[in-house]
Amino acid sequence: MILCLSREQKSEQKxxxxxxxxxxxxxxxxxxxxxxxxxxxxxxxxNSELDKHERILPxxxxxxxxxxxxxxxGRNMWLAFPSLFNFGxxxxxxxKFKPTCHIFYGMRVIDIxxxxxxxSGHKNHSELLGNCGLPGRGYN
Ligand SMILES: [Zn+2]
Numbered sequence: 458m459i460l461c462l463s464r465e466q467k468s469e470q471k472x473x474x475x476x477x478x479x480x481x482x483x484x485x486x487x488x489x490x491x492x493x494x495x496x497x498x499x500x501x502x503x504n505s506e507l508d509k510h511e512r513i514l515p516x517x518x519x520x521x522x523x524x525x526x527x528x529x530x531g532r533n534m535w536l537a538f539p540s541l542f543n544f545g546x547x548x549x550x551x552x553k554f555k556p557t558c559h560i561f562y563g564m565r566v567i568d569i570x571x572x573x574x575x576x577s578g579h580k581n582h583s584e585l586l587g588n589c590g591l592p593g594r595g596y597n
Contacts, residue, residue: 486535
């Protein structure tokens with residue numbers, strides 16, 4: 458599948474800790490910036506709430522050939538996983554795709570010692586935590 462991300466992406470990068478995996482590198486795009494230019498017939502859609510393999514939003518988008526999860530498609534947003542992007546090497550990951558914060562850090566499995574802001578839940582709608590999970594920003 459070829460995904461074409463147009464415009465100056467208003468993407469937001471984050472390391473999040475969803476229920477299913479310990480850590481996920483995710484990038485959010487507005488859907489009008491996302492074009493699928495090839496291989497759309499190799500996509501699977503799944504709505505977990507209704508347990509239906511249909512494109513009922515919000516849904517999960519995966520590769521029909523190998524089952525790899527490609528994105529979470531919402532009504533307006535496309536949450537993609539940059540670990541699937543071909544940047545041409547780790548050192549070539551554009552700055553815009555570097556993680557900018559951690560979300561759901563309150564549910565983390567391990568402490569992460571970096572300088573990024575760590576939100577206990579959703580960005581801007583939860584408490585900022587230090588690396589050890591205590592309130593406040595920094596290495597507390
Ligand atoms: Zn595949």
